Amino acid sequence: MTGPPHILVVDDDQEIGALLKEFLGMQGFMVTTVGDGAAMRKAVEAGRIDLVILDLMLPGEDGLSLCRFLRAATRLPVIMLTAMGGETDRVVGLEMGADDYLAKPFSTRELLARIKAVLRRVNDRGQPEGEAALAAxxxxxxxxxxxxxxxxxxxxxxxxxxxxxxxxxxxxxxxxxxxxxxxxxxxxxxxxxxxxxxxxxxxxxxxxxxxxxxxxxxxxxxxxxxxxxxxxxxxxxxxxxxxxxxxx
Missing domain, CATH: 1.10.10.10 (Winged helix-like DNA-binding domain superfamily/Winged helix DNA-binding domain)
Structure with a gap:
């Protein structure tokens, strides 16, 4: 990865999009925000994206369908956001191929930690906190x-x-x-x-x-x-x- 990681936020809630754009920008990320699946597809095709933050409930094509598309067409890691925080919804999101799942309302600090963890896994950087005797x-x-x-x-x-x-x-x-x-x-x-x-x-x-x-x-x-x-x-x-x- 060259330059700062580029995060694509897909959420029709403009307040959340603006919040994440400002917060993640302050953490050194490039951030693009879009409000629906069509705009997400254009953004993915148009430029380098390193990670997608994807809302489950979107107008038109929903987040699960979009996650399925991302899994089939790209190797981009996906963190799914949703107001539906039940275990069933979380499992369905992971079954569709999401790398992580966070329920709304969420802490921006927790989201930041999850973004860093997913990017670290993708780029094979850093050391795990597990037992030293285990090979990571x-x-x-x-x-x-x-x-x-x-x-x-x-x-x-x-x-x-x-x-x-x-x-x-x-x-x-x-x-x-x-x-x-x-x-x-x-x-x-x-x-x-x-x-x-x-x-x-x-x-x-x-x-x-x-x-x-x-x-x-x-x-x-x-x-x-x-x-x-x-x-x-x-x-x-x-x-x-x-x-x-x-x-x-």
Missing amino acids: PRDAAHRDVMHFAGWTLDSGRRQLRSQDGVLVEITGGEFDLLMAFLLNPQRVLNRDQLLDLTRGRVAGPLDRTIDVQVGRLRRKLEVDPKTPELIKTVRGGGYVLATEVRRP
């Missing part, structure tokens, strides 16, 4: 290639290939979670440790993001996601990658 995604060499159960992950290119060599698209959050498992194979990792390794503790005590991300990874990696053989659940403990990892 950002500890891996930028061109490390790992093989597991017939799958191949090129961490430098962020490319995941199946046993047949087919490229499988993964989001930034899925990549970081998979890296945490691959760097700590056959080791039980609880939710707090996985949050430390992938999100730098930017989460509440009831945050279920890890469970959602694990479910998404299973649907991409497992023959039968309902009876997983690669990423297994450990009752009362967390999750474990139950296979060996090889590096050429």
